[in-house]
Amino acid sequence: MNIIHIPAQSAHLQPVISSIPGDKSISHRSVIFGSLADGSSTFKNVLFSEDCVNTIRIFQALGVTIHTDPDAQEMTINGVGLHGLKSPAETLDVGNSGTGIRLISGVLAGQSFATEITGDHSIQKRPMKRIVDPLSQMGATLTGSGTTDTYPPLKIQGKTPLDAIHYHSPVASAQVKSAVLLAGLYANGPVTVTEPSQSRDHTERMMKAYGVSIDGTTMQPPQKLTPPSTEPLWIPSDFSSAAFFIVLALLVPNTDLTLTGIGLNPTRATLIDILKEMGGNITVTPTKNNTLEPYGDIRIKTSRLHNITVPENVIPFIIDEIPILAVAGLFATGTLVVRGAKELRVKESDRIHGIIDLAMSIGGNIVELEDGFDLTGVRRPLDFSLHSKGDHRLAMSGIIAALAGKVDATILDCECINTSFPNFLEILREQEIVVGLDETR
Ligand code: S3P
Numbered sequence: 001m002n003i004i005h006i007p008a009q010s011a012h013l014q015p016v017i018s019s020i021p022g023d024k025s026i027s028h029r030s031v032i033f034g035s036l037a038d039g040s041s042t043f044k045n046v047l048f049s050e051d052c053v054n055t056i057r058i059f060q061a062l063g064v065t066i067h068t069d070p071d072a073q074e075m076t077i078n079g080v081g082l083h084g085l086k087s088p089a090e091t092l093d094v095g096n097s098g099t100g101i102r103l104i105s106g107v108l109a110g111q112s113f114a115t116e117i118t119g120d121h122s123i124q125k126r127p128m129k130r131i132v133d134p135l136s137q138m139g140a141t142l143t144g145s146g147t148t149d150t151y152p153p154l155k156i157q158g159k160t161p162l163d164a165i166h167y168h169s170p171v172a173s174a175q176v177k178s179a180v181l182l183a184g185l186y187a188n189g190p191v192t193v194t195e196p197s198q199s200r201d202h203t204e205r206m207m208k209a210y211g212v213s214i215d216g217t218t219m220q221p222p223q224k225l226t227p228p229s230t231e232p233l234w235i236p237s238d239f240s241s242a243a244f245f246i247v248l249a250l251l252v253p254n255t256d257l258t259l260t261g262i263g264l265n266p267t268r269a270t271l272i273d274i275l276k277e278m279g280g281n282i283t284v285t286p287t288k289n290n291t292l293e294p295y296g297d298i299r300i301k302t303s304r305l306h307n308i309t310v311p312e313n314v315i316p317f318i319i320d321e322i323p324i325l326a327v328a329g330l331f332a333t334g335t336l337v338v339r340g341a342k343e344l345r346v347k348e349s350d351r352i353h354g355i356i357d358l359a360m361s362i363g364g365n366i367v368e369l370e371d372g373f374d375l376t377g378v379r380r381p382l383d384f385s386l387h388s389k390g391d392h393r394l395a396m397s398g399i400i401a402a403l404a405g406k407v408d409a410t411i412l413d414c415e416c417i418n419t420s421f422p423n424f425l426e427i428l429r430e431q432e433i434v435v436g437l438d439e440t441r
Pocket of ligand 1: 024025026098099172173174175176178199200319320343
């Protein structure tokens with residue numbers, strides 16, 4: 001188990017960070033669309049974290065040739081076409097990735113062969129009924145374990161073609177929407193997904209880029225997917241990873257930090273609006289248009305923050321940033337009110353519980369609710385120790401909280417950071433932050 005030790009220190013941040021890695025959601029989708037296209041696609045600024053590497057391995061196991069160069073953060077995929085995947089020899093393993101298992105299941109539902117897909121301990125506890133229901137309604141057969149929900153391993157017997165569907169998802173989830181839309185590539189008629197409130201739209205954008213006729217969330221099954229360009233496609237850097245440094249920069253005195261090349265898709269970057277409303281001095285400079293998704297530079301200056309009530313309708317747009325938003329809330333005046341965020345209970349860990357743990361251990365006041373929390377700032381931050389529960393975003397939030405509070409912290413079970421942000425510690429060290437790492441215990 002990796003243990004990270006952050007000694008009490010006063011950080012002084014350098015003015016620029018240009019090494020936030022590529023977007024995780026877009027990297028997964030790049031592998032999927034590149035694999036199913038007619039022709040080859042080259043991507044740059046690919047995230048080679050454990051989650052995305054597992055998705056690459058899965059498509060290799062399904063017979064796709066993918067050349068990777070992790071040092072250059074590049075990959076070239078020789079697409080096999082919509083109907084070119086081969087039956088894999090083994091069970092497919094997504095590791096820790098909910099996006100991996102749900103999106104790939106959508107693709108597998110439309111194949112003529114049977115597959116089995118699973119992942120690590122955390123994945124085996126994550127609810128899959130949310131994709132099993134619509135994919136079964138489209139004609140595929142998916143079975144897993146469990147009585148109240150369905151848990152991996154999932155056995156999937158595909159059907160060709162799948163039936164057209166208008167599916168209303170009970171949860172606002174890009175993973176559910178994407179599973180159904182990807183299955184829609186193999187449907188015999190139009191596929192529409194509606195949801196209680198809009199979730200991130202990377203799949204819809206990727207479908208457009210690969211020539212699928214899609215209007216909002218209604219798509220027409222295409223004859224084929226066509227790569228948008230023979231030129232390399234640029235994946236913006238991950239806003240969710242950048243968020244840790246946005247909050248750190250707001251909280252560390254005398255900071256004026258610019259993060260370059262960060263994804264600015266409005267369904268992902270809403271944390272900026274929330275932090276600005278809390279008094280954050282943040283300026284965004286969009287770069288020129290990009291084939292895949294918009295990106296630009298984010299400049300952050302130290303700010304005095306005051307807490308707010310987060311509007312419930314933006315929760316899906318900040319769902320991955322709520323742990324680090326809570327860290328900002330710990331060092332702000334007033335009460336941070338978060339509601340309508342029950343989905344946090346079924347992420348890589350129960351993140352509401354993790355936020356409560358973190359807030360209490362550093363000396364904050366927090367009230368736990370089923371779908372959120374009320375958090376009031378910490379007066380005198382305490383040295384603390386925190387178990388990440390194998391959740392990358394909680395581990396990184398704990399580290400940022402320690403640095404903002406200038407306290408000594410020990411964070412247990414930190415290997416998980418590699419699932420999304422492999423160079424996180426390297427960036428901290430480039431910022432001359434002292435980080436102890438014990439890999440032996
Ligand atoms: C993701 C969707 C979100 C998000 C996850 C990535 C995606 O999950 O939390 O980190 O790439 O589609 P849900 O769809 O469960 O909200």
